Amino acid sequence: MSSSLKDVAARAGVSARTVSNVVNGSARVAPETRRRVQEAIEELGYRPNLAARSLRAGRTGIVGLAIPELHSPYFAELAGLLVDEARRRSWTVVIDQTRGDAEAERRLLTGDGGRVMDGLIISPWALPAEDITAAARPLPVVLLGERSPQGLADRVAVDNVAAAEEATAHLLSLGRRRVAAIGLQPHLRNGTAELRAEGYRAALRRAGITPRPEWERPVPALHRADGARAMAELLDTGAEPDAVFAFSDELALGALHTAHVRGLRVPEDVAVVGFDDIEDGRFGRPTLTTVSPDKGQIAARALQCLADRVYSPRNDVPAADLTVPHRLVVRASTGG
Amino acid sequence: MSSSLKDVAARAGVSARTVSNVVNGSARVAPETRRRVQEAIEELGYRPNLAARSLRAGRTGIVGLAIPELHSPYFAELAGLLVDEARRRSWTVVIDQTRGDAEAERRLLTGDGGRVMDGLIISPWALPAEDITAAARPLPVVLLGERSPQGLADRVAVDNVAAAEEATAHLLSLGRRRVAAIGLQPHLRNGTAELRAEGYRAALRRAGITPRPEWERPVPALHRADGARAMAELLDTGAEPDAVFAFSDELALGALHTAHVRGLRVPEDVAVVGFDDIEDGRFGRPTLTTVSPDKGQIAARALQCLADRVYSPRNDVPAADLTVPHRLVVRASTGG
């Protein structure tokens, strides 16, 4: 077994209190005493036990991150930024995947995990915000990209409606008129896809085009394969789109794949815009036009929100609703 | 503050012991008593404090995963599988990114993190195995894809030499003779790139071809941009390769990008093979031939190793050295 603070104290001929002071640099300690203690620590290979420290402090220094899939480039990139940002604050991140499963999201909150974390950053998928915050209570929660929590919890997201509108307007500005949308998820409760659909339709209407149901393709998930399938359906049902707005880059890349297989030229025959700005899109063929959310800011702000709540003595700070900037990055898939 | 086991006991009119039994389902409890306790738990919203439980048990139920970058598709996918596998064992995973920084790798082991984890799975980058296991002691460590730990720690990896040899042999079997390699990393200490280079050269020699230094391109990192640059250098220096073996799919995708920009046809002018079998490769243009390691098995075995050590009373179990299967997946980039 490894040695404890008591062992160090005994070895250095001082009390536990003094060792604790040395380790934390808290109170003033006589230089000679400090030296002796340091020496004992070294010799015994002592390392403080975090469980004990957490028990005392009532905090664990661990913040949870719950995302649908680590596997997805967008979430992986975001998770990476969050981990970096957390380290800057001396926090550790535990990552959980919900795999788009409502039960998994709930279990995450009610299960053991709920007690080991000081707070949770969650990108909801299957559950609506109300359920999540209710299940988490009293754990501080930050929602990523969720619709209308109505002051239930802090929230950080891009303006999905505006971003989708811009993306669609860009396609229309190229003279395209039959603009399809890939990525609706009517079976989900998180609302993100619905917001993007709203923006898409708004842009069409503003250009004097009536949105048509056959232009809107739902998908079961957001993988390349789903985008490829949706694109194939779009072509098979005779919608004859001359442009496609995919609600994620992965879907867009799948759509590009199908377009290529079917002998369509991009952007000449079909222009394509994605959402997320993942690295694959920058090196795909053709390179992908996309909506780029400021992921660094999402990470920074989410952790700031959490820090405010965990360290704040007051419980009644109103829920923040932060909108993070985005920009349209035009590349080859729309002739950029 | 949230309520403790004692509060529940008081409310249910039983002792702490009984509540503990109910929570853990350990000893037998009278049905009526159980009901009362459950009710009290419900009413108070009681949740066990994991810090206290850890302190008691001497274990935290947390296993660390240290990878160079979450951002990279290969590691993201692997991390996802490890998280799933960990959940199956009721373990929580904390993920740390080393960003290829030796100092970060060391700090991870000597810092606070070392005390909160029951064990660590690490994909080393900058530090050699000896340093890692030394710094981690007495924390159980599993190395992923590292060269020759010589019994220092458990290790799980594919047979890099054999896999690289197969990939190269595949290119040679297509009649290619000027087979280049992208992805050497002489500045790193983890050895993986060197093993793949060995396999690459061995295959060339077996085909009666003398490996040439100008065919081997080093890279600072394994991103698409590095692959793109390496490919450009290869073309600019007049090596005139008719095939390229990239040590990772990301590098390969970057190389494909450059080939396209330079007007080279793949596979007609240059055939390309990658390594990792990430999802992007399956939907790229052209689709990418690659070496596919069994990632599920890497995840499962790594956790099995850790479980054996954490739960094993004996300290002298010899270090395991597990080789995970791989297979060559032939796709369009080599005419498959």
Add this chain to the structure above:
DNA sequence: TTGAAAGCGCTAACAC
């Protein structure tokens, strides 16, 4: 400046 000791919330050995 340092020591003694209480107690964070939980589990389990020991009683009954």
Add this chain to the structure above:
DNA sequence: GTGTTAGCGCTTTCAA
């Protein structure tokens, strides 16, 4: 089947 209690390793109040 249930109660009592010691103690995991640490921080911190109170004394000295």
